[in-house]
Amino acid sequence: MKIAMIGTGYVGLVSGVCFSDFGHDVVCVDKDPKKIEMLERGEVPIYEPGLHALMAKNVEAGRLSFTLNLAEAIEGAEAVFIAVGTPTRRGDGHADLSYVMAAAEEIAQMAKDYVVVVTKSTVPVGTNRQVKQVIKKANPGLDFDVASNPEFLREGAAIDDFMRPDRVVVGVQSDKAAEVMNEIYRPLSLRDFPVVVTDLESAEMIKYAANAFLATKITFINEIAALCEKVGADVKQVSKGMGMDGRIGSKFLHAGPGYGGSCFPKDTKALARIGQEHAVPMQITETVINVNEAIKRRMITKLEDLCEGSFNGKVIAILGVTFKPDTDDMRDAPALTIVPALVGGGAKVRVCDPQGQHEGEALLPGVHWVDDPYKAAHNADLVVVLTEWNEFRALNLKKLARKMATPHMADLRNVYSVKDAKRAGFEAYTSIGRAGFNKD
Numbered sequence: 001m002k003i004a005m006i007g008t009g010y011v012g013l014v015s016g017v018c019f020s021d022f023g024h025d026v027v028c029v030d031k032d033p034k035k036i037e038m039l040e041r042g043e044v045p046i047y048e049p050g051l052h053a054l055m056a057k058n059v060e061a062g063r064l065s066f067t068l069n070l071a072e073a074i075e076g077a078e079a080v081f082i083a084v085g086t087p088t089r090r091g092d093g094h095a096d097l098s099y100v101m102a103a104a105e106e107i108a109q110m111a112k113d114y115v116v117v118v119t120k121s122t123v124p125v126g127t128n129r130q131v132k133q134v135i136k137k138a139n140p141g142l143d144f145d146v147a148s149n150p151e152f153l154r155e156g157a158a159i160d161d162f163m164r165p166d167r168v169v170v171g172v173q174s175d176k177a178a179e180v181m182n183e184i185y186r187p188l189s190l191r192d193f194p195v196v197v198t199d200l201e202s203a204e205m206i207k208y209a210a211n212a213f214l215a216t217k218i219t220f221i222n223e224i225a226a227l228c229e230k231v232g233a234d235v236k237q238v239s240k241g242m243g244m245d246g247r248i249g250s251k252f253l254h255a256g257p258g259y260g261g262s263c264f265p266k267d268t269k270a271l272a273r274i275g276q277e278h279a280v281p282m283q284i285t286e287t288v289i290n291v292n293e294a295i296k297r298r299m300i301t302k303l304e305d306l307c308e309g310s311f312n313g314k315v316i317a318i319l320g321v322t323f324k325p326d327t328d329d330m331r332d333a334p335a336l337t338i339v340p341a342l343v344g345g346g347a348k349v350r351v352c353d354p355q356g357q358h359e360g361e362a363l364l365p366g367v368h369w370v371d372d373p374y375k376a377a378h379n380a381d382l383v384v385v386l387t388e389w390n391e392f393r394a395l396n397l398k399k400l401a402r403k404m405a406t407p408h409m410a411d412l413r414n415v416y417s418v419k420d421a422k423r424a425g426f427e428a429y430t431s432i433g434r435a436g437f438n439k440d
């Protein structure tokens with residue numbers, strides 16, 4: 001199959017690379033010249049484990065290329081994927097569809113022969129029908145179909161998720177489009193990965209429902225964690241005991257500083273907005289959004305408690321600022337709420353993150369970036385584990401504590417324990433949903 005992929009971000013690039021690894025001929029297009037220049041030089045503009053090697057392999061095999069020129073990419077393509085951003089629209093929480101519609105318009109102007117226009121971006125129910133209208137209007141004579149193919153990959157594990165998905169969801173209106181989509185995903189269906197074929201609206205809804213459900217699960221355990229702290233329970237044990245129930249499952253039950261990232265915050269907001277527009281309020285999702293905000297603010301209070309009630313003049317070391325490990329993505333990361341509160345409160349903040357500096361520098365003004373957790377902790381009054389990168393999972397806590405002016409730790413990912421902290425010489429330790437200690 002010949003495939004064009006519009007957008008070389010986290011989803012477009014991973015999808016394009018993986019499709020080429022399936023054996024398809026893939027041309028990836030982006031309108032950002034810097035990204036295309038990097039890709040043409042063999043560099044990957046994002047941090048995603050394994051992506052560089054897989055990309056190089058398929059470029060070398062002649063199945064994968066990059067261009068700024070959409071017409072060139074579309075020439076002879078049986079499917080054109082739209083994988084552009086759908087961020088939250090300012091003011092109303094709606095998904096901003098301007099990039100998707102602009103891409104649809106451009107496809108309409110360039111396409112000549114039958115093509116399936118596949119939306120991979122996460123879009124509200126009804127968007128694929130809108131895409132169809134936009135293309136029809138711009139190029140009334142074009143023979144085409146639309147298809148919805150939402151993506152479920154997780155940053156940090158994107159290649160494995162794409163290559164070994166729990167399921168592929170495809171929404172179509174015609175058998176012809178279904179055939180093209182089945183052909184594209186044949187390498188997966190042959191290996192018994194399920195391809196679920198639905199109508200357009202159901203496919204669009206599956207993606208929002210799935211993300212809202214996962215955001216709810218995380219928020220539920222985060223709220224339980226707050227209660228655990230008050231009643232003397234240990235949320236790690238609670239999660240374990242809950243997760244062993246097959247009806248519940250153990251995933252997404254790790255308590256932390258609130259969900260963030262490029263998807264959950266914007267997709268929950270968009271779902272809430274879709275509900276309002278149809279007079280079917282998504283009350284659970286709306287509550288999840290509010291509770292998640294409160295959870296992030298609760299983290300600030302926790303840190304304040306370890307700083308004798310004020311950040312002013314304190315030196316604070318932040319370990320990890322990306323929204324999760326193994327990505328450089330800072331979009332809606334809890335760090336973007338927590339760190340500015342520390343800087344605004346008069347703290348001197350040092351940040352260490354294996355991949356976050358490039359994105360984070362502009363987003364976190366007033367902090368000092370260091371490349372080593374022990375340097376970050378030098379003379380500090382508080383160290384905060386905010387993202388559980390492997391680099392921060394096995395720290396020499398004794399060495400860390402010795403470097404600090406007042407050895408206090410806030411472990412917002414429950415990587416360590418009271419026992420570990422006490423043994424290492426920390427004088428105060430707090431985590432999420434478990435008892436802490438404070439010598440004072």
Ligand SMILES: NC(=O)c1ccc[n+]([C@@H]2O[C@H](COP(=O)([O-])OP(=O)(O)OC[C@H]3O[C@@H](n4cnc5c(N)ncnc54)[C@H](O)[C@@H]3O)[C@@H](O)[C@H]2O)c1
Nearest residue numbers: 007008009010011030031032084085086121122151155262
């Ligand atoms: N990031 C994730 O983990 C993830 C997971 C599942 C689904 N999604 C969804 O996938 C979509 C893309 O997300 P992302 O994180 O990859 O976005 P991103 O912002 O990283 O990438 C989007 C890319 O599209 C390019 N672009 C925009 N308009 C273009 C046009 N007209 N022509 C060519 N290129 C254009 C941009 O320059 C950018 O490089 C979103 O709808 C998102 O919700 C993301």
